[in-house]
Amino acid sequence: MRGDHIEEGGLSGASWKVISPLSFLFWRGGDNVKQQTFVKDFRYFSGSKTLHITLYEEWPHKPFAPVLETPVRNGARVTFATAVSACRKMVESKSSNFPDGLSLATFSDGHDDGIKPDIDFDHYMAELQCRGSETLRDLIVSSLERGQKFMCVFYTVLIPWVADVAKSLQIPTTLVWIQPATVFDIYYYYFNGYEDEIRNAVDDPSSQIQLPGLPVLNGRDIPSFFSPASPYSFSLPLLRRHFEILNEETNPKVLVNTYDALEPNAVRAINRLDIQAIGLLVPSAFLDGQDPSDTSFGGDLFQSSKDYIKWLKTKPNGSVVYVSFGSISVLSKLQKEEMARGLLESGRPFLWVIRNIGNEENDEDRLSCMDDLRKKGMIVPWCSQVEVLSQASVGCFVTHCGWNSTLESLVSGVPMVAFPQWTDQHTNAKLIKDVWTTGVRVNMNKDGVVEGEEIKRCLELVLGDGERGEEMRRNAKKWREMAIDAAREGGSSDQNLRSFMDEIRRLSFATI
Template sequence: MEKPNILLVTFPSQGHINPGLQFAKRLTRLGVKVTFATSISAHRRMTKNAPTTESLISYAPFSDGYDEGFKSGIDDLGHFMTSMTHFGSQNLKAIILEKINQGSPFTSIVYSILIPWVGKLAREFRIPATHLWNQPATLFDIYYDYFRGYGDIITDHISDPSYVVNLPHLPPLATRDLPSFFSPSNQYSFALTFFKEQFDILDEETNPKVLVNTFDALEAEALSAVGKYNLVGVGPLIPSAFLDGKDPSDTSFGGDLFKGSKDYIEWLNTKPEASVIYVSFGSISVLSRTQMEEMARALLDTGRPFLWVIREGGVEGQEKEKDKLSCKEELEKQGMIVPWCTQVEVLSHPSVGCFVTHCGWNSTSESLASGVPVVACPQWTDQTTNAKLIADVWKTGVRLIRNEEGIAKAPEMKRCLEVAMESEELRRNAKKWKDLAREAAKEGGSSHKNIKEFVDEVNGKVDLHQ
């Protein structure tokens, strides 16, 4: 029988491509052919920085109308999303039709968040489609409740910092713990429209399966909170070498949109165990100049070695961000500043003692799978909820407190750094989740079983079409 061929489509940003590619690798290990589709601009940068060698993964980049890429601070994000829906639908449709005409149609489609139009396209072609939710299950539940009866309560109280929202099956959430898309000052209200569309698509199916980048032990209640959907944990979706060890050659996501060097690993090798503070704010978040100065001062005040990722703006002739810091020379004596790195490799290094993070979900799940305590510095989207889970539910980190201007001052940052580096309780909890994450991913573990079950279902669907 012909192997099932799954079309896996992701939104073209690092936080979506990474888990998507890892899921593709998991599927190929179970004998499934995967065609990975994202925008032309993202694919171009992926292959330039890390050419893939996965023989069972093929690529089908499509134009989203922004073939030179979305330029943050220059392009309008709302226009980009509209363009992606229009041109993405058009061009992905052509890819699907081409496969049908070749006599080897896609047997199933998997698609990530923010691209509900892929689900509509699958329905148009009567191809079974499954949603890959690349955020925690808790966020899925919050958005579900928002669109199904709790929207007014949240909207009416979102500006009151003392208000606590009680949603079904979830811990009490202060307004600061909710996704930033609910805030009246949020400029990205279109995101809620995309999430609502996604739930509307799911509601047209009977007990639809949703694949979630989490694992059963981590979010047991959240995974079963919405009875009408079958949420299954398939995570953490990070490279095998740092998780189940089944494929020691799988040491990177294979989809980096940014260039980095490897000097930092040699530098980490010279440092004592659990002595280094690792600082990174992901592929999108940008710290204000004031916040960077406070961060720099806090790092210097700890006297500890640090590895700090400061992305370069990418504008030709622009002064590098690190060169604008007033204490640059002091910083480079005490630590190392790099423009990008393979994060999961850094977090798995024995010399790393804590992780200062924006709490994007990939960074959060990588910290859990690596057993590294966290200083949580959330900025927007799901990061605020992830920070709540880190500090109060999983208890693997400390969340910093900002002043009225939204700045975390150096003394507060230093306090959090010392707690994360010294707390035995945080380290114990971090190790517990690391062990449970590996347990879930290994053969016979909950996530491995859930992925295998999904593949069996896809195979069953193939049989039906023979």
């Protein structure tokens, strides 16, 4: 990873110089949520001769390989490290088309055949920390020995040990938060004086809690990791360590995939932290249109054809219900039957993503009304979500409320039926329904199942001609326009990222 002594670089039109050898290290691990979120906008670092990016654990279903083409086109040499299992899936899905200048390195996370559904996550996270810490340290040290200095390490949730390793090597770190700023604040308050209040709200779903700078929350709006019944208890100690690290730093920085107008109070609620909103980070073709060829995150873990796009183009504007629960959540057989009943009784065309574990449909998993479903709608194992949401025929998104899915719906101007499953999704559903007013939220029965009648009711509210449906469609359009404004050159997210990068640049000059 050698670099010339001085390279001319561009800061989105502003001229500046980067003295090489310099490099920026991106480290990813933990929960395998969608990870296009951050690297796209680091096209502004193209003046650095070497940009070193690493990805840890399973490659998420929307990784950022194609967006790395921008720094590569501008002369950067990029090394992208990912798990052996993820690399295999990329090859199987035929999505690993890397440009010249982008190299792929693989490592073993101890699960080369992929993570099994019955894995002991406590053991896995301990193993990941052990292997990851050693690999990260070796990478940084070997780069230093070759004269290549990393100026900053960027890391994300559930891998706080990355910051510990970087700190031991005297390298600054920045936390990249991939959930909403509102959720970040809830965790911050929990670990900084509000633990009892939040615990009490979780124990009593009908109770309310008011945290500084946030909307009033009910117990069911709190992230599920706080629940005593959560099977992911390993996460809280890791999250606690994140906030301990931030409290230890003199100038802690957090980059969040949101935009100022979307969460104005949450972004500014915590005075001692420098929280910068740098989103929405989705392909340009679906956001600002500056690069019409930028239509994919690439590197998908699942194969998909594009027949569904042709099908969507045959449907009237705003008529289709799109149903997807992301790359992790899998509905129970009973819940899928109720979803099918609600869709059929609504009488509306639909595109439904049903991803089976192992990508194979078992006889016992086959829905009883599958023939009727295929007559009325289309069922696919996977699809390009942003491309689907950008189709004029899509009028509603039934979503698990994963943060990236939520953002993609907002930037597409599509109202939502919020169907949260776990982690931050409950809070996201609260924001969708009560803060942004771009959707409705389903209600479960006493057994925790959302019945077909409830699904039909929600679809009619969103797609119907009533006042609430009209309001949601107006608001969806408003938030889309504000997202585009934030992402444009000179917009709030663009300015926030410029300011952050200027500080990193000043740091690089000060330490060389």
